[in-house]
Amino acid sequence: MPTGQTKLDAASPPSYSSTVPExxxxxxxxxxxxxxxxxxxxxxxxxxxxxxxxxxxxxxxxxxxxxxxxxxxxxxxxxxxxxxxxxxxxxxxxxxxxxxxxxxxxxxxxxxxxxxxxxxxxxxxxxxxxxxxxxxxxxxxxxxxxxxKLPPALTSDSFTAAVMGKFLQRHRQLPLKAALLHQAGFPGIGNWMADEILWRGRLHPRTRAGEISEKKSRELWRVVRFVCREACKIIGRDFSDPPRGWFIHERWTAKGRCPRHRELLPRATIGGRTTAWCPKCQPEPVSRLRRS
DNA sequence: TACTCTGTTGAATA
DNA sequence: TTATTCAACAGAGT
The missing domain is CATH 3.20.190.10 (MutM-like, N-terminal)
Structure with missing residues (x-):
């Protein structure tokens, strides 16, 4: 075996930290x-x-x-x-x-x-x-x-921006992080994908689902499609690592930094799960700040 | 040894 | 109806 190679057979677990199937x-x-x-x-x-x-x-x-x-x-x-x-x-x-x-x-x-x-x-x-x-x-x-009875697959034509928007409105009180983990609306999204999507969409994970503008919602929909498609291409094919610059590589440890400007990523339990985000890219929503 | 942490789903509770 | 909390389980880490 070449130096520096880990001993992995074809069906072995991934080289990055997520072994949880999304x-x-x-x-x-x-x-x-x-x-x-x-x-x-x-x-x-x-x-x-x-x-x-x-x-x-x-x-x-x-x-x-x-x-x-x-x-x-x-x-x-x-x-x-x-x-x-x-x-x-x-x-x-x-x-x-x-x-x-x-x-x-x-x-x-x-x-x-x-x-x-x-x-x-x-x-x-x-x-x-x-x-x-x-x-x-x-x-x-x-x-x-x-x-x-499964909901529309995220990579299919039936998962439209309107379908997603309607789901977010029905669960308008949920933090976006929790909404994304909801399999009835986002089948297949798990913890790392949810964080990746929110970071790319520049949305704080605690933002209420019903609180985002039409424009932001549409952006979020595009990001959902992108992350799902790319992840399927990269990980779904042979369990390769997503490229450098993806949030996934940074979110596992307390030392993770934002791929955009190396900001240290805070971590908290949101929607019942460990969540990492970038305070610079994903500012706390205004309405929350007022309430507290 | 004992305790904590991991993250998905669905049941129980509010 | 929707939101929140917690049990189910096993192993790795401290």
């Missing part, structure tokens, strides 16, 4: 099972009774999935849906610590490998130590109801 990371993990597309499931191994399967009957999964063929997969925000023959579906949410990977045949599941789909020549593995994720089994001609 929009782009989910897309990356979805593709990890691609080698199994078109392949028949020969056997299933799972940890029944684990929280990860909440709401699903694992015995029917064990009964019906063997013999079925993996046909297709899709990602939508933080959700994934795997379609099998025989009208079988597997919904996957990675939570905070979930991953998908391919292992060699004969794979022996470890403590946190809660689901293993054995195919000829390989095993499709779902691993999640903390089990904040979820596996949902569904039988039926149509996609599961929860999948059909």
């Amino acid at each position: 929009l782009a990371e989910v897309e990356f993990y979805r593709k990890q099972w691609n080698p199994g597309l078109g392949g028949k499931i020969r056997a299933v191994a799972l940890h029944s009774g684990k929280r990860i399967f909440r709401g699903s009957d694992t015995s029917t999964l064990e009964k019906f999935l063997p013999g079925a063929t993996l046909q297709k997969s899709e990602a939508h925000g933080k959700q994934m849906l795997f379609r099998f023959s025989k009208q079988l579906w597997l919904g996957v949410h990675l939570g905070m610590t979930g991953t998908l990977r391919v292992a060699p045949s004969g794979f022996q599941p470890g403590k946190h490998d809660h689901l293993v789909l054995h195919q000829r020549g390989r095993a499709l593995v779902f691993n999640d130590p903390r089990q904040f994720g979820r596996l949902r089994f569904h039988q039926g001609l149509d996609v599961p109801g929860w999948w059909a």
Whole structure:
């Protein structure tokens, strides 16, 4: 191995600090099972009774999935849906610590490998130590109801500035940071993406969602689109680092500095999550200052 | 050893 | 109806 290289295989965690799956990371993990597309499931191994399967009957999964063929997969925000023959579906949410990977045949599941789909020549593995994720089994001609009801994907044509504006108005009292984390309006946005978006939009994370001007709202919409598209291109492809100059690189430690002018970034819990911002680019909203 | 921190979702509470 | 808080969980760090 060349000097200075970390020991990483193809499906290993990212080199930057976020291991938590958001929009782009989910897309990356979805593709990890691609080698199994078109392949028949020969056997299933799972940890029944684990929280990860909440709401699903694992015995029917064990009964019906063997013999079925993996046909297709899709990602939508933080959700994934795997379609099998025989009208079988597997919904996957990675939570905070979930991953998908391919292992060699004969794979022996470890403590946190809660689901293993054995195919000829390989095993499709779902691993999640903390089990904040979820596996949902569904039988039926149509996609599961929860999948059909997902809000417009942020990179799709149906996520318009008007749709976003309406959502912000409905939750006008929420700090923008909390609104961006709301999966019903911004499916796929997580903590680092929310901070990245607010920094680029030059909006303080505590700004109330209903408080921003039409113009600012439109800018925010453009930034949401940009960050989602770029992240999918960069991270979603092969888990590469976003380029220098992205806020993501600075927001992890107390020593982070604004990429624009090296201002030290304060950190606080906003919307229940650790949040970093630049006081120079993202001034505190006026209405808040008056109130306090 | 014991304690804190991590960040997602959904249930409970206000 | 919407906003806020907290439990679920496991491991790394102090």
